[in-house]
Amino acid sequence: MTSDTPEGSSPGFRPLYRQVKQILVNRLRDGTWRPGVLIPSEVQIAADLGVSQGTVRKALDEMRGENLLISQQGRGTFVARHDEARILFQFFKIIPKIGPPVFPESELRGVSTGTANAQEQRALRLKAGDPVIRIARLRSLAGRLTISEYLSVPAGIFPGLGADIRVENNLYDLYASRYGITVSRSEERITAVGLPSEDATLLGLATGTPVLAIDRIAIALDGQPVEWRRSLCSTADCAYVSELR
Amino acid sequence: MTSDTPEGSSPGFRPLYRQVKQILVNRLRDGTWRPGVLIPSEVQIAADLGVSQGTVRKALDEMRGENLLISQQGRGTFVARHDEARILFQFFKIIPKIGPPVFPESELRGVSTGTANAQEQRALRLKAGDPVIRIARLRSLAGRLTISEYLSVPAGIFPGLGADIRVENNLYDLYASRYGITVSRSEERITAVGLPSEDATLLGLATGTPVLAIDRIAIALDGQPVEWRRSLCSTADCAYVSELR
DNA sequence: CAGTGGTCTAGACCACGTC
DNA sequence: ACGTGGTCTAGACCACTGT
CATH class of the missing domain: 3.40.1410.10 (Chorismate lyase-like)
Structure with missing residues (x-):
């Protein structure tokens, strides 16, 4: 993952965890992760993207707050379904x-x-x-x-x-x-x-x-x-x- | 003495950051910290309570989410006012x-x-x-x-x-x-x-x-x-x- | 038991506001 | 230059769910 973002000059600062979040949200948008499925563990995602688990956690935290994901301790993290x-x-x-x-x-x-x-x-x-x-x-x-x-x-x-x-x-x-x-x-x-x-x-x-x-x-x-x-x-x-x- | 936490059920496990949060909320309730004032820095609070800065941060995060506090990078954290x-x-x-x-x-x-x-x-x-x-x-x-x-x-x-x-x-x-x-x-x-x-x-x-x-x-x-x-x-x-x- | 998410720590660096 | 909150990392341990 490229941590330097050559976006803009003055406002061009995007936290790493937001970039991670965008990647994960895109996996929901394009159907890579469909409603109800179990997504990879935090350590797995962190390893895949080359960031620390804490950074992935912060991205997941925001997505949980937006009701996009549901986590259960000991089980894993699932894509939220609209029929629950x-x-x-x-x-x-x-x-x-x-x-x-x-x-x-x-x-x-x-x-x-x-x-x-x-x-x-x-x-x-x-x-x-x-x-x-x-x-x-x-x-x-x-x-x-x-x-x-x-x-x-x-x-x-x-x-x-x-x-x-x-x-x-x-x-x-x-x-x-x-x-x-x-x-x-x-x-x-x-x-x-x-x-x-x-x-x-x-x-x-x-x-x-x-x-x-x-x-x-x-x-x-x-x-x-x-x-x-x-x-x-x-x-x-x-x-x-x-x-x- | 656990008085009014709506979640305290069987296990009797309360995360440290929630205990910290409760302490800080009580400072708002009893008027120790009045609306508009600058509260101590995260490291200061952490030192006072004998926990790490990250734990204080998580307590403050929740309070910010409940519109009880407002933080500004470089300035500090303030008690939210209802007239803003x-x-x-x-x-x-x-x-x-x-x-x-x-x-x-x-x-x-x-x-x-x-x-x-x-x-x-x-x-x-x-x-x-x-x-x-x-x-x-x-x-x-x-x-x-x-x-x-x-x-x-x-x-x-x-x-x-x-x-x-x-x-x-x-x-x-x-x-x-x-x-x-x-x-x-x-x-x-x-x-x-x-x-x-x-x-x-x-x-x-x-x-x-x-x-x-x-x-x-x-x-x-x-x-x-x-x-x-x-x-x-x-x-x-x-x-x-x-x-x- | 192993694997998961949840908590907690310690330290580093960055972006920002003030002095 | 300094202190603040904001980000990122690495590692430890706890609580829970499965086998």
Whole structure:
């Protein structure tokens, strides 16, 4: 490993452990290490890259902090999966007002294709005319219809998604396992709106009922937005939780 | 004496750096190190406690991650203040739909005292009859009335708060500087409701307008809830942002 | 038992801010 | 020049999981 980086002049200092981290993240991006697999031990990686174990450890520490890896003392380090219980609620912050958190069931309403509208162009960094796949579905919490959801993804990076989606519930697990796209973080903007009549009919609620409008942009490992979704969520029996620290 | 570590279970093994961290956190709790001051250098702390610099570093790393400390290369490590720009938005997640984030102005409506109702007893872990201080205020974002806010604190830990509050805007800074209470994290539950007529009048909006109801419990360094607040927030010009990672 | 991650140490050098 | 935090190394031992 070359420790001198002829990058720039003034800001061109990159710690070795960040270079190591970038190498390891790339192994996740390009599918060398797929979700769930056991990666080499710290000493092994250190030897391969010609750095000390402590440097590898610091890179792994950051990746654990970003929920990309999971380590277990005595066993090894594994690539995080999006279908594990502890990961499920990383991106699903809606919990019942009474009782424990539950993961929602999904009912697919429709899949269509089209070209990116203004909103999709902005959220997904697409150009006019770029193809998108749109999905509409309803989600239930503990058996009660609660969420009407609309989402759009670039057709370019999810070829043939429509066919796969029929029985899927956890989309991010599908993105990772079938398309090699790992959603690493997302940003949500929440407003309060009156429920449109169309969604009111679907959810069995009165038109104009105050609901949460949750607009999410999901970001992949490489920083590219890969999904835009808008969820209209009734908060009669549940609430959106946010921990600030 | 292990008092309030949420992880201490069967093995009774506590890493040295966590013990060091606990010692340092206690210096924040008891006011030995007050907000804004420069704390001793890593080597100094290590020598004082009889551990290596690396162990102190790991304790400081966690505290930096919890926004309790701020380090600057070449200068030293400082106790975080709640009035710094980068901290302000740690607990204020409402930003304008267009334009950069701005911190809101506050207009005090009233301060009163009473005994904890059922909701306050649950949120603040109080008993029936425990005294509380209640504050009502309006908040504006970029000059536009946006939020009607109600908050309650235990009178026991904030004696005489009512007198101080007149011109305060950033309450958490006041809690820290005047009462030695550092809010380290908080939990918010968000629902959508129709704006009550009273608040509608105050905000100059129509009764029943869909708004966000943001219920927050603020937690101090020792894990005790120290404030409960409910904010009714119009999202005509702004949105609640939440980053999931 | 061997192998893994987790902790702890001691010392070296680097980048930065201050004197 | 000096002291600070930041990085990197090498080696030791501890705690845990498998065989």
